[in-house]
Amino acid sequence: xxxxxxxxxxxxxxxxxxxxxxxxxxxxxxxxxxxxxxxxxxxxxxxxxxxxxxxxxxxxxxxxxxxxxxxxxxxxxxxxxxxxxxxxxxxxxxxxxxxxxxxxxxxxxxxxxxxxxxxxxxxxxxxxxxxxxxxxxxxxxxxxxxxxxxxxxxxxxxxxxxxxxxxxxxxxxxxxxxxxxxxx
Amino acid sequence: xxxxxxxxxxxxxxxxxxxxxxxxxxxxxxxxxxxxxxxxxxxxxxxxxxxxxxxxxxxxxxxxxxxxxxxxxxxxxxxxxxxxxxxxxxxxxxxxxxxxxxxxxxxxxxxxxxxxxxxxxxxxxxxxxxxxxxxxxxxxxxxxxxxxxxxxxxxxxxxxxxxxxxxxxxxxxxxxxxxxxxxxxxxxxxxxxxxxxxxxxxxxxxxxxxxxxxxx
Numbered sequence: 001x002x003x004x005x006x007x008x009x010x011x012x013x014x015x016x017x018x019x020x021x022x023x024x025x026x027x028x029x030x031x032x033x034x035x036x037x038x039x040x041x042x043x044x045x046x047x048x049x050x051x052x053x054x055x056x057x058x059x060x061x062x063x064x065x066x067x068x069x070x071x072x073x074x075x076x077x078x079x080x081x082x083x084x085x086x087x088x089x090x091x092x093x094x095x096x097x098x099x100x101x102x103x104x105x106x107x108x109x110x111x112x113x114x115x116x117x118x119x120x121x122x123x124x125x126x127x128x129x130x131x132x133x134x135x136x137x138x139x140x141x142x143x144x145x146x147x148x149x150x151x152x153x154x155x156x157x158x159x160x161x162x163x164x165x166x167x168x169x170x171x172x173x174x175x176x177x178x179x180x181x182x183x184x
Numbered sequence: 185x186x187x188x189x190x191x192x193x194x195x196x197x198x199x200x201x202x203x204x205x206x207x208x209x210x211x212x213x214x215x216x217x218x219x220x221x222x223x224x225x226x227x228x229x230x231x232x233x234x235x236x237x238x239x240x241x242x243x244x245x246x247x248x249x250x251x252x253x254x255x256x257x258x259x260x261x262x263x264x265x266x267x268x269x270x271x272x273x274x275x276x277x278x279x280x281x282x283x284x285x286x287x288x289x290x291x292x293x294x295x296x297x298x299x300x301x302x303x304x305x306x307x308x309x310x311x312x313x314x315x316x317x318x319x320x321x322x323x324x325x326x327x328x329x330x331x332x333x334x335x336x337x338x339x340x341x342x343x344x345x346x347x348x349x350x351x352x353x354x355x356x357x358x359x360x361x362x363x364x365x366x367x368x369x370x371x372x373x374x375x376x377x378x379x380x381x382x383x384x385x386x387x388x389x390x391x392x393x394x395x396x397x398x399x400x
Contacts, residue, residue, distance in 0.1 A: 022199055031196035038188060059191050066195045067400060068340030071269045073208075084270040088342035 012078050020074040034062060037082060044086045048165045049093055050172040057093040061086045097168075098152065134181055139174035146171055209273045213265040216335070217258060220328055224257075224358045227324050231366040236306065243304055245296060246370075252289045253361040259285055260354030264332055267347035268339025279346065282353055286384070293380060297372050305370035314374065317367065318382035321359035325386060328355035333397055341398050348394015353387040 015036055022030025041061045045054040064085050072081050132140045141160065145151040146167075151159070157167040240246045259281040266278045301307070332351035341347045360379050369375075 022196075025199055027196045027199050030199045031192060034192040034195060038192065055188065059186075059188055062188070062191060062195060064340075064400075066198065068270055071340045076271070076274050080274055081269075081271040084272075084342050085340070088270065 016074055016078045019069075019072065019078060023069060023072075023074070034065075037065070038062070040082070041086050044083065045090055045093075048090050049097075050169055052172075053093055053097060057090055060089045060093065064089050131178060135174045135177055139170050139177075142167055142170050143174050209265045209269065209275075210262070213262040216265065216332075217261050219331075220257070220261060220354070220358060223328060224362055227358070227362045228365060231320075231362055234366055234368040236304075236368060237365060239304055240370075243302055245292070245302075249289070249292060250361065250364065252285055252292065253357055253364065256282060256285045256289065257354050257357035257361060260350045260357060261332070264336060264347055264350035264354060267341050267343055267350060268336055270340050270342045272343075279343075279350075282350055286353070290380065293372055293376050297376075306368045307371055308369050308374075314378045317363060317374070317378040320363055321356055321379065321382055322386060324359035324362060325352060325355035328358060329390065333393070336394075336398055337400075340400055341394075344394045344398035345391040346394070347398055349387045349391040351394070352390025353383070356383040356386045359383075 015033065018029045018033035018036065022033050038058065042054065042058050045057040045061065048054075049057055065082060068085055072078065132143065135143065138160070142156055145156045145159065146153065153167045153171070154164045156162075157164045160167070162170070234240070241250075259278070263278050263282050266272050266275055272279055329352050332354065333348070336347050336351060339347075360383055363379065364375075
């Protein structure tokens with residue numbers, strides 16, 4: 001238990017006290033503070049991002065909290081401060097993910113050989129319907145909209161009446177299923 | 185990426201290297217306003233005052249316009265300081281104030297366009313200087329903008345575009361105010377086109393600069 005510098009009505013008073021102690025140079029309590037906020041931040045990131053990206057975002061959030069620690073004076077509730085940084089970094093991760101997915105392109109020349117192979121092979125996987133046959137109908141629609149028709153996750157979500165994050169999670173799961181089906 | 189526990193251990197060891205920034209935003213904002221007021225006074229001394237200024241102050245619309253410009257500068261400085269904190273120091277209302285004042289200013293100018301002219305208003309001949317006013321406001325705004333951006337970079341804003349816009353809006357408001365007190369020109373079309381529209385454009389440019397310069 002850390003001795004609080006100031007009595008506060010904040011229900012996260014313990015967290016605030018740990019942080020304040022950390023800011024005063026107490027590395028043990030600062031470590032405890034970071035450990036304590038990690039599950040909260042992981043949950044916040046997990047709500048918006050697929051699991052693989054959520055862990056990266058969590059680390060970005062922790063680094064950002066550390067970098068911005070001089071802007072917290074312990075005089076106000078800590079959670080809005082923490083969550084503002086978390087939201088900022090999660091949105092950053094989402095932006096990067098979108099930008100990355102838009103930039104991803106393959107030179108058609110590099111595919112020339114394999115494309116010939118695809119058209120000549122008769123392993124029953126030529127059509128997109130064949131690939132998607134084991135994927136649930138809703139996920140099929142999401143994959144088709146996002147990867148064939150070129151809609152963004154946001155647009156797909158709007159069309160299907162789903163949250164953007166839910167669309168991304170569903171797409172991620174569908175791709176995983178397809179990968180498993182192909183044994184890669 | 186490394187393991188999260190390793191990261192936490194590393195961050196914990198770094199604590200004493202950066203001291204806490206025990207800066208009350210309102211006090212800091214007030215100090216900043218004082219510095220900018222001195223700058224504004226120096227600019228005003230350089231530009232001079234319009235010869236009919238005391239008479240202009242008998243016009244309520246002119247008084248209101250000057251009051252709005254003053255409050256625009258003040259509120260934008262405070263909003264920029266507040267925007268340095270990730271949680272806006274839990275005073276989000278301050279971030280809306282500059283927008284509200286600028287909209288009131290725009291409404292004031294536009295509404296006067298339909299009103300009969302006051303005999304005390306100075307209407308210069310057509311072809312009088314125009315672009316020079318925008319350039320003057322921009323030039324006056326440069327130094328305080330640089331100062332404010334320098335200060336903003338010390339914070340950890342999660343709204344870089346807004347913070348950048350506030351910094352430039354505050355600086356441009358100083359330019360508008362000093363120019364309004366020195367230039368004997370009350371043409372509302374001139375004010376709208378060459379004073380307030382450029383201010384809006386500068387603030388938009390500030391938002392773009394903020395997006396780029398206030399990354400952390």
